[in-house]
Amino acid sequence: MDLAAWPRVPLAHLPTPLEPMPRLGRSMGGGASVWVKRDDATGLAGGGNKTRKLEYLAAQAQAAGADWLVTTGGVQSNHARQTAAAAARLGMGCDLVLTRAVPDRDTAYEATGNIQLDQLLGAWVHIHPAGTDRTEAMDAVAATRRGEGHTPFVIPTGGSTETGSLGYVRAALELVNQAAERDLRLDAVIAPASSGGTLAGLLVGMQALNHSARVIGIDVEADATTTRRTVAGLAASTAYELGVTPPAAERLHIEGAYAGPAYGIPTEATLAAARRGARTEGLVLDPVYSAKAMAGLLDLVETGTLTGSETAVFLHTGGLPGLFAYPEAGP
Numbered sequence: 001m002d003l004a005a006w007p008r009v010p011l012a013h014l015p016t017p018l019e020p021m022p023r024l025g026r027s028m029g030g031g032a033s034v035w036v037k038r039d040d041a042t043g044l045a046g047g048g049n050k051t052r053k054l055e056y057l058a059a060q061a062q063a064a065g066a067d068w069l070v071t072t073g074g075v076q077s078n079h080a081r082q083t084a085a086a087a088a089r090l091g092m093g094c095d096l097v098l099t100r101a102v103p104d105r106d107t108a109y110e111a112t113g114n115i116q117l118d119q120l121l122g123a124w125v126h127i128h129p130a131g132t133d134r135t136e137a138m139d140a141v142a143a144t145r146r147g148e149g150h151t152p153f154v155i156p157t158g159g160s161t162e163t164g165s166l167g168y169v170r171a172a173l174e175l176v177n178q179a180a181e182r183d184l185r186l187d188a189v190i191a192p193a194s195s196g197g198t199l200a201g202l203l204v205g206m207q208a209l210n211h212s213a214r215v216i217g218i219d220v221e222a223d224a225t226t227t228r229r230t231v232a233g234l235a236a237s238t239a240y241e242l243g244v245t246p247p248a249a250e251r252l253h254i255e256g257a258y259a260g261p262a263y264g265i266p267t268e269a270t271l272a273a274a275r276r277g278a279r280t281e282g283l284v285l286d287p288v289y290s291a292k293a294m295a296g297l298l299d300l301v302e303t304g305t306l307t308g309s310e311t312a313v314f315l316h317t318g319g320l321p322g323l324f325a326y327p328e329a330g331p
């Protein structure tokens with residue numbers, strides 16, 4: 001595998017820290033060895049997992065002669081915020097097509113957190129109703145920019161393309177190296193799964209290294225069947241792009257029990273996991289992604305699916321700004 005052959009714009013603070021979570025581990029009983037890979041600390045305008053994908057996507061945009069990034073997500077999209085910051089850093093314009101993907105939120109939801117940062121970062125924000133065809137809406141915005149003489153580059157939801165996923169192939173290499181430096185056996189990596197690029201990249205990276213660590217995705221979409229299909233498809237196309245063997249179907253684990261009723265709706269278990277991360281390790285998790293993944297990790301250890309003798313790494317994917325749109329997540 002020759003990852004260096006793909007152009008990459010450095011945007012993230014790398015390597016992100018790999019830290020033990022001894023107090024959280026003890027609270028689970030059984031002496032579980034749990035670590036956290038701090039991709040919330042990638043550093044770009046609040047950080048998060050999208051920055052690694054954007055290192056490759058922005059390079060692809062530049063290679064295509066683009067001077068403008070167009071992307072999409074929910075109103076509190078962390079991906080949109082990191083894209084707006086990448087565009088600012090690279091002197092590009094940015095349009096964000098945001099859909100009201102989560103029903104019944106209050107007015108603060110559309111004023112604070114990620115959307116506040118999008119506007120501060122100078123992006124053009126377009127809010128659309130739930131159910132809007134995001135691809136069509138982005139194409140319309142891109143056509144307008146083209147009419148103005150710009151060269152837009154359209155990035156789909158979550159930056160989850162073969163190119164974006166390369167960021168997490170690279171992250172897998174980084175993690176395996178860090179574990180080796182510490183003589184840490186790496187048995188499992190747990191991460192939230194939504195648009196799928198993070199999990200697909202991790203899977204392809206582990207496979208390419210012939211590493212046996214289980215990569216476990218916690219579905220946050222409340223549709224594990226679709227998430228599984230998305231991740232499988234993206235892992236296959238990312239492996240093809242890299243010229244490596246695609247991960248076998250049995251390597252793909254998607255846990256569907258922790259998403260709650262819908263995307264963006266935290267359950268009591270989500271909020272409890274957020275409090276536990278915060279109060280044992282000072283780790284701030286968000287109610288849409290990372291706290292659902294933490295609820296999954298806690299349950300998988302406490303029910304013995306991950307045994308106490310295994311070493312599990314929790315990938316903290318970020319999302320802190322979105323927390324402020326959920327004032328109920330705290331007390």
Ligand SMILES: *Cc1c(COP(=O)(O)O)cnc(C)c1O
Nearest residue numbers: 078194195196197198289317319
């Ligand atoms: C986008 C996002 C995820 C999900 O990553 P995908 O690559 O879309 O599956 C997880 N956590 C946070 C905080 C995110 O913003």
